[in-house]
Amino acid sequence: MENLRLETDRLIIRNWRESDIEPYAELSADTEVMTYIGDGLPRNMEYARTFVHQMMTLYEERGWIRFAVEHKDSGDFMGFCGYELVDEVLDYGWRYVRKYWGGGYGSEAAIAVLELGRNRYGLKNIQSKSYPENVGSVRIMEKMGLSFLRESTENGRRVVHYGFPDEAAAAEEQGTM
Numbered sequence: 011m012e013n014l015r016l017e018t019d020r021l022i023i024r025n026w027r028e029s030d031i032e033p034y035a036e037l038s039a040d041t042e043v044m045t046y047i048g049d050g051l052p053r054n055m056e057y058a059r060t061f062v063h064q065m066m067t068l069y070e071e072r073g074w075i076r077f078a079v080e081h082k083d084s085g086d087f088m089g090f091c092g093y094e095l096v097d098e099v100l101d102y103g104w105r106y107v108r109k110y111w112g113g114g115y116g117s118e119a120a121i122a123v124l125e126l127g128r129n130r131y132g133l134k135n136i137q138s139k140s141y142p143e144n145v146g147s148v149r150i151m152e153k154m155g156l157s158f159l160r161e162s163t164e165n166g167r168r169v170v171h172y173g174f175p176d177e178a179a180a181a182e183e184q185g186t187m
């Protein structure tokens with residue numbers, strides 16, 4: 011697979027490296043970062059190693075993954091932004107180290123990687139979900155142009171799903187989601 015290196019004004023979007031495992035493990039062990047992820051519990055080094063290796067393998071196989079995001083000026087590993095199949099839905103997600111929250115980086119990466127997913131990889135019916143209390147995450151969805159699709163419950167908590175209504179409807183009609 012041709013090596014991806016997508017640059018935005020302040021970010022580099024790329025495949026993962028072995029050296030990302032340690033900072034990704036730190037991010038995953040941060041209880042504040044993990045508050046709105048799944049069961050809300052922090053994860054360990056083994057999880058981080060497995061995740062990074064899984065992303066590297068999927069990158070070789072199909073290209074689109076939850077890409078690593080790097081801070082252009084400092085070279086810092088910041089987190090991820092990208093795609094994963096979750097319960098047969100093309101889930102678009104993001105997660106960053108606390109140090110970089112609130113600086114517009116989440117939106118910058120999300121908008122660039124959405125374009126990448128649609129134009130380079132031809133991805134359709136991209137969806138994103140969040141606990142509604144995660145206001146920053148829902149705001150990113152809105153800024154990308156996604157619309158509210160439906161609600162569900164996960165881990166006993168309310169979840170909102172966003173996406174492209176026309177593509178979601180077409181996929182439902184074809185029975186592909």
Ligand SMILES: CC(C)(COP(=O)(O)OP(=O)(O)OC[C@H]1O[C@@H](n2cnc3c(N)ncnc32)[C@H](O)[C@@H]1OP(=O)(O)O)[C@@H](O)C(=O)NCCC(=O)NCCS
Nearest residue numbers: 043104105106111112113114115116117140145146147149
């Ligand atoms: C959610 C997260 C990705 C946001 O990233 P970020 O880089 O801080 O986002 P941005 O700075 O681009 O902000 C996006 C918008 O949300 C708003 N926002 C961000 N965090 C917010 C917060 N905690 N409360 C209210 N608004 C918030 C920003 O003001 C901005 O809106 P605006 O452009 O209208 O002013 C980041 O906080 C994070 O990694 N959280 C932990 C992991 C996580 O929860 N991932 C998502 C799971 S669904």
